[in-house]
Amino acid sequence: MADAEILLEPLIPALRRYAYALVRDHDAADDLVQDTLERALSRWTLRRSDGDLRAWLFTIQRNLHVSALRQSQRRGAHVELDEATTPSSAAPQESNIEIQDILATLDRLPEEQKSLLLLVGVEDLSYDDAAKVMGVPIGTVMSRLSRGRQRLRTLLETGRATLLRRVK
Amino acid sequence: MTANDFPVGEDELQAFVDDRLDGDRRAAVEAHLAAHPELAERVASERRQRAILRSRLDAKFAEPVPARLRIANLRAARRNFRTRSWTSAAAAVALFVAGATAGWFANSIAPAPLAPAPAATVAQGAHAAYRTFVVEVAHPVEVGAQQEVHLLQWLSKRLGRKLAAPDLSPFGYRLMGGRLLPGGSGAAAQLMYDDASGRRLTIYVRATEGKETAFRFQKEGEAATFAWIDQGFGFAVTATATRDELLPIAEAVYRSFEGKS
Numbered sequence: 001m002a003d004a005e006i007l008l009e010p011l012i013p014a015l016r017r018y019a020y021a022l023v024r025d026h027d028a029a030d031d032l033v034q035d036t037l038e039r040a041l042s043r044w045t046l047r048r049s050d051g052d053l054r055a056w057l058f059t060i061q062r063n064l065h066v067s068a069l070r071q072s073q074r075r076g077a078h079v080e081l082d083e084a085t086t087p088s089s090a091a092p093q094e095s096n097i098e099i100q101d102i103l104a105t106l107d108r109l110p111e112e113q114k115s116l117l118l119l120v121g122v123e124d125l126s127y128d129d130a131a132k133v134m135g136v137p138i139g140t141v142m143s144r145l146s147r148g149r150q151r152l153r154t155l156l157e158t159g160r161a162t163l164l165r166r167v168k
Numbered sequence: 169m170t171a172n173d174f175p176v177g178e179d180e181l182q183a184f185v186d187d188r189l190d191g192d193r194r195a196a197v198e199a200h201l202a203a204h205p206e207l208a209e210r211v212a213s214e215r216r217q218r219a220i221l222r223s224r225l226d227a228k229f230a231e232p233v234p235a236r237l238r239i240a241n242l243r244a245a246r247r248n249f250r251t252r253s254w255t256s257a258a259a260a261v262a263l264f265v266a267g268a269t270a271g272w273f274a275n276s277i278a279p280a281p282l283a284p285a286p287a288a289t290v291a292q293g294a295h296a297a298y299r300t301f302v303v304e305v306a307h308p309v310e311v312g313a314q315q316e317v318h319l320l321q322w323l324s325k326r327l328g329r330k331l332a333a334p335d336l337s338p339f340g341y342r343l344m345g346g347r348l349l350p351g352g353s354g355a356a357a358q359l360m361y362d363d364a365s366g367r368r369l370t371i372y373v374r375a376t377e378g379k380e381t382a383f384r385f386q387k388e389g390e391a392a393t394f395a396w397i398d399q400g401f402g403f404a405v406t407a408t409a410t411r412d413e414l415l416p417i418a419e420a421v422y423r424s425f426e427g428k429s
Contacts, residue, residue: 005239012237017229030234035338037242042416064338070364071337102220120186121218122225127183142179149185149214156217 004044008037011054014123015061021103021118022065032068036061055129062115062133069111105155113148120145176200181207185214286378290402291386291395293351294372297358298391298406301347302368309345309360319346323357328375329401334424336361339417341369352376369407371421376402383418385411394418398425 015036019029039060040047047056106114112134119125119133120141131138176197183189184197201208235241301308311319316333324331326348333343341361349356356374363369381397392414395404403425405418 004243008239009233012233013229013231016231016233016237017225020228021225030237033237034242037237037239038246039338041239041242041246067340068337071340071342074342102217102224106221117221122222127188142182145182146178149182149217150210152217153210153213 004041007053008040008057011057012037014054015057018058018118018123019061019065021106021122022115024103024107032061032065035064039064052129052132054123055125055132058119058123058125058129059133059135066111102152102156105152105159108155109148109151113144113151116141116145117148117152181211185211185218285381285384286376286402287381287384287395287397288386289352290372290374290376290397290404291384291393293349293356293374293402294358294370294395294404294406295386295388295391295393297349297356297372298370298393301358301360302370302391308368310347312345313343315345316343323348326355327357327373327401328354329373331357331373332424333359334371334421336369336417336420339420340364341417344368367408369405369409369417372402372404372406373425374402375400378402383415383422387411396422398422401425 012033015033016029019032019036020026023029023032036057040057047053106117109117116130116134119130120127125133127138127141131141134141136144174196180189180193180197184194189197201211311322313319313333320331320333323346333346336342340363342363344360344362346357346359349358351372351374354375356372359371359373361369361371376397378397380399384395386393386395390408391406392409392411393404393406394414395402396418397403403421405414405421407414407417409417
């Protein structure tokens with residue numbers, strides 16, 4: 001277990017970056033990272049020593065995120081209650097200031113495309129490792145990546161068009 | 169025939185966007201893009217977006233790591249949890265040995281039946297409630313999760329303890345709701361959760377006598393229970409699961425109730 005600290009600590013900034021891009025709330029992102037690290041520590045001896053540690057951690061984190069996402073979708077009513085108790089949610093404000101925030105646009109992609117754009121484009125995971133994290137064949141990774149990037153481009157371009165119209 | 173004669177694939181365009189092509193194939197893609205301005209425009213735009221996304225997240229990457237995420241702190245928290253459980257377990261064993269020894273000497277004078285440990289009583293109560301309501305199809309809970317705030321206020325009031333529903337989403341369980349039950353000399357609260365496959369899990373809480381204890385595991389039929397006592401309340405987590413599956417969930421529930429009285 002002594003190696004856990006040395007091996008895990010350098011990877012925390014990347015986990016926090018991926019988590020923040022996924023949930024877009026600083027505290028919730030750190031909660032996600034904490035859950036990820038706790039799970040990694042509790043399964044430390046079970047990890048494959050030949051596998052890529054980064055890919056393993058991203059896999060844990062993404063799985064935790066996806067299952068929380070599924071749950072909040074099923075619990076629609078509950079989410080509304082939460083929002084009702086915290087009226088000063090950051091999202092609407094942010095969207096007023098930065099209409100073209102690339103992260104807000106990225107949020108509109110399906111999770112699989114969003115995660116891939118982040119894992120490959122930002123975290124520099126190899127296509128092979130990204131396929132392992134997502135649990136899909138590499139061919140699927142390539143086609144999702146291509147679709148995700150085209151979709152993001154279209155969204156950003158239409159967003160810009162809308163903005164221009166509004167300015168006129 | 170040279171490598172340049174092979175048609176350019178969509179996957180190579182993506183690898184080009186990611187700067188992961190080299191040598192001949194990179195040259196082939198560049199040549200292809202030079203001949204197809206519309207495609208070149210698309211690829212250039214995707215490369216720009218990739219760069220914008222990266223720089224947008226630079227600040228997050230550069231932030232100092234908060235103390236709560238330092239591995240040393242996370243491990244200390246885990247160790248504490250385990251040591252606490254161990255010391256309590258050791259104390260329980262010592263008490264048991266003392267009791268047994270006393271019993272041995274007292275035996276000849278007045279044989280008294282040993283009262284069951286409070287944690288065991290809590291586990292039994294939790295298990296009975298689990299068995300009764302988990303099979304219930306029409307009314308598994310008295311108040312559903314859609315009225316979570318009301319449910320928790322009501323249960324907290326009757327229980328005499330602030331009750332929050334632990335978030336078990338990392339384990340795939342979501343809150344269904346809860347109900348009030350008779351328990352010991354007062355009231356008991358049961359929170360019910362289920363997962364995507366419809367498996368149900370309950371958390372049972374009631375006021376109880378007795379000192380803080382370690383986790384106590386009990387399996388009756390299919391249902392497994394972890395029970396413990398903390399700050400005058402007995403807690404139990406029950407589900408159809410193995411010991412290893414249930415332990416991390418019980419730990420998470422313990423953590424979420426710890427220090428919130």
